[in-house]
Amino acid sequence: MRSHFCTRRHLLRMLSAAGVSGALGWGNTVSLHAADLRKRGKACILLWMQGGPSQFETFSPLKEHANGGGTQAIATNVAGMQFAEYWPQAARIADRLAVIRSMTSKEGSHPRASYFMHTGYLPNPSARHPTLGSIVASQCASHLGGMTGDLPPVVRIGSRGRNDSGAGILGMQWDPFELRDAEHNPANTQPMVETDRHLRRLDLMERLDRGFAKELPQEVADHTALYKRATRMILSDGMRAFDLQDEPQSVRAEYGEGGFASGCLLARRLIESGVSFVEVVSNGWDTHQDNAAQVEKLAGGVDRPFATLVRDLERRGMLDDTLVIWIGEFGRTPQVNPRGGRDHFPRSFNAVLAGGGVKGGQVIGRTDTAGIEVTDRPVMVPDLFATFCKSLAIDPTVENMAPSGRPIKLVDSGKAVDELF
């Protein structure tokens, strides 16, 4: 593995020195390599709409009811499937998207709902439930017999939300590696000294720890291994994935402008480089006032990158193995409030899935014409998590131990939405 890496690095250096990497399609080289790294393992990208996106101004428009708030519905490339007017790019790839319009839950507070939608469990002081990313990464790794690759297995891009939770009972090694944004290198990954000197320092550290290793062999071995992994990471070719400048201008343009666009592009690059799970956060969806105008603006930053991401993954042959999820904490009230806003509404909301074996171009479930009650095919949050597991070939009944000694299943008694596949 190591020698393969070195060869490839040298090759790429030569190629880029010769100025031919663009012509040769650097992207393709990487994606082949990534597939090899993950041995065609599954991957997942979570597009998280922090604040709770309005279902009516996104993928569940209400045409013939006052609760629709005047938002127009537009046709998509699937007959009979309509989106809200702010999503023209998504409408062009609707045949790859499955929209669940019958999500239902009882959690209307941001922190609790955020925890619920990230872990599939309600918060409880006796156990920290693992976030979806940590579940996916640890399960992918256990399929492959351990952590693979030089990059962290779970990456979260965007400001840290509340109660989005970490690896919890799975252990810190599966905690999301957090980036404030996609434009800057992750913290402390720019080598502070030349590589040779860094390696000499590591060697010195190991030698000075020898005495202590006689007392605590396992702990010192773990410590040394961790430092080697961190070093391998910051010196690895994989770190190039974080450098969006590497991407051809045409691809950057296709993703569009803004932080979320950069996040989506980085997500694709990270998945290509062997990362199992990337979460990209879009902020500002808590539209208690001027809902329609605000969603128009927010969608302007999400629509194009979302659609491009799905197309890009497809083009690279990665969509079948990569599940893309678009969700937030909950939906928003059918009735527009006096300030033109919509408030929290968990009783019925929506979710969008693409890739990962999900059949696109379909709508699951419906609400009444006023957009209040789910009238067909209710999908609870644990059902959604069971669906994620089915897509990613994860056994939802795998148990982990809470500190109190109580076994906790990956998913709590949910049933996958089989029609999606």
Added chain:
Amino acid sequence: MAHLQWIPCRFVALLGIALAFHAGMASGAAPVGICDDATFLRRISQDLVGRQPSPLEIDAFLADASPTKRATAIHRLLADPEWASTWARYFRDVILYRRTDDRAAFMAKPLETFLADRLHADQPWSHIACQMITATGAASEHGETAIIMAQMGETSDIAAEVSRIFMGIQIQCAQCHDHFTDRWKRQQFHQFAAFFPRVEIDRSPGQGADGYTVVSRDHDPRRSKKKPDNPRRGDLEHTMPDLNDPSQPGTVMQPLFFLTGQSLPLGTSDMDRRQAIAKWITARDNPWFARAMINRLWAELVGDGFYRGVDDMGPDRTAQSPEILDELSQAFADSGHDVRATFRAIMASNEYQHASRSRVSHEREGFAANCPQRLRSDQLFTQILAAVGVDESQVGNSGPGKSEKKQQSKKPRDTHAGRRQLNVPRAMFTQVFGYDPSLPREEIVGSIPQALLLMNSQPLSIAIDGDRRFTALGQLLAANKSNRDVAEQLYLRTLARSPTADEMKTCLDHVRLSVSREEGFEDVFWALLNSAEFVYRK
């Protein structure tokens, strides 16, 4: 069993001997012997004030020939205000790592202030517990509201946490079904929860992210908690849901304490309920209140508790060396729950002062050896600052340090930006290194961001620069011609011991082969700060 006085030191020393005797009677391995003086001083310094001893403290301690110097050193560090801060931070983590709502994260500071203040003032643990159980008021000014805030006022979650933190009994397992392994019935959990249904958190509009107030709601049902699917939520009395049909109103529960059977009538006011349960929990004859604290402190100081889980005990679990636990718990209760005296007693014991052995070693059976622990985030943070010679009061000031303004740096780096980044607040560090101190310690593992922060962050890289007058290393190099002396000092600053002959040779060889003396010692300093030995307390 002899009744033990707690306050005078000589009796505490006796308690230590009594403990050793009991341990010898217990099962297990032959004691590994008492640790050496340097290890002892580092251990008590890390345990009591959250940092390694300074080179001056080490010199003085090693040179002291007095047979009572260990007791004197414990006494001195216990009197340090940093003792109260160190343990306030520990209990802050005990409470806030179990928060169900991140909106309560702002409680870290008020809670730490509250606990440090009370511990420093020698308030008994029972008083501190009562204040937390009966807390009301503006959360940002009343750290004692932290348990309630961490659970955002949820009745059942407050009950669960009060039981776990103060009695080490996880009765919340019985929330939905009778406990599988212990005696607790579902009804008993809900009777206990019935002490807390009238606790409410008011959100004051326009008061910012920390504008919460804990209040008693004794009259109108709490509308804020009403939910369409649960009409009973927010009622003035707690109800146990009907498991067969959750849409039914459930059973109204009368407040009743599961350990003693003491109860209150329905309709009792919030403050009367909470004062009653606080009194019953912290009563001198409630053995679980004393045992929960002793088990925690013993686990933290000796390596593991009498019960495997620090917060999972109770009458149906088996303790190891129960006679030590009972004796210490009884003495703790008899002392009026004196926290400082408990530290003194545990640290005087042979179990504490034994040399350490790996957690997996059989030589530790029956507390025959102490156990090395990974430092908690706050200890590590304080220890790094001490090693690089930066005072915490400087951290958090923005802008360049005074000394730096006068100095011309030879290296073309943006020193000001670096200096500002050195001002990483303790809280940021905790985000990377923190862990829930109630978890079994063998489950705590290192993470990549931790390694990256220690090995490759700009602030630390500047802090170990040998080329600058304001850094500890720069000053050491300027003041000492001898490389041997510099290496010795770096060892004392970081690992609080002298290097062995082999280690000295390794360091000197490395410096000799380096581009410059400065670079060579920067590497040595780096290696020591990043070593496993630095991160562990032995």
